Every structure is written in structure tokens, then in C-alpha cells.
Amino acid sequence: MGVLLKASSLAYDVVKYIGAAYLFWMGLKLLLNLKHDFPMGGEVNVRKAGILAFLRGFLTNLLNPKIGVFYVTFLPQFIPTQANVTVDSFVLALIHVGLTMLWFTLL
Known part of the structure; x- marks a missing residue:
């Protein structure tokens, strides 16, 4: 998905606006159902x-x-020149996910 977002500004805008609408809907739902959801x-x-x-x-x-x-721009700088970009990107993303899960578990 990151490659698509980097290549297409239209795809980036679509995901951005759908995400904003989803966050708006979640916030509105929270405000309207203060006591019912808890x-x-x-x-x-x-x-x-x-x-x-x-x-x-x-x-x-x-x-x-x-x-x-973030993944498209940040991770490639840590991949060696002769390495398989797909595999190494996936491994680095998994390391990031693992560290994030560990952090949130400790938090």
C-alpha cells in the first residue's frame, strides 16, 4: 500500500479523506453515546x-x-544494495511491529 500511496497522489488523497471521515465518525459516535458505550x-x-x-x-x-x-521513505535507507528489497523491507517492518507491541505491552 505504501508504494501505491507514494506513486499516486490521488490514492494518497483518497486514503487521507477516508481516514479523516473514519476518525470524525468515531469521534462523533463517542460524543453522542457518552454513557452507552462504557x-x-x-x-x-x-x-x-x-x-x-x-x-x-x-x-x-x-x-x-x-x-x-513512513515505510516507503524510512526503511529503504537500512537495506543493503545487493539485498532483496521486498524481504528486507518486510523483516524491518516486522521488527518495527514487534518493538511497538513490546512497548505497548510494557506501557
Whole structure:
């Protein structure tokens, strides 16, 4: 997706506006349902809440064009000249994801 966003300004704009609309919708939903989305005590279905939180985070990151542009512009400087760009980029992205997961686990 990062290569597409770098190559096409139209694709970048589409993802940017869809992401902005999604964030606006999430904020509006939060403002309109202040008490309804936060049940107290034993009413919380932990599995359902975890899945919904994962989906929200996944959509937020997927619709954020800055992540793709970051990978396309930042990671290539760490790939040796003779290396397989696809494999090394994927490994570096996995290292970034792993470090991020570790950080958020500690946080």
C-alpha cells in the first residue's frame, strides 16, 4: 500500500479523506453515546470488547497514509544494495511491529 500511496497522489488523497471521515465518525459516535458505550462492572464482554478495539485500531492504522509513506521513505535507507528489497523491507517492518507491541505491552 505504501508504494501505491507514494506513486499516486490521488490514492494518497483518497486514503487521507477516508481516514479523516473514519476518525470524525468515531469521534462523533463517542460524543453522542457518552454513557452507552462504557458499561460498568460485570456487564463488559471482554472478548467482544477486545475484538472491537483491535478492529478500530486496525482501521485507524490502515486508513492512515502516513504509515505507508513512513515505510516507503524510512526503511529503504537500512537495506543493503545487493539485498532483496521486498524481504528486507518486510523483516524491518516486522521488527518495527514487534518493538511497538513490546512497548505497548510494557506501557
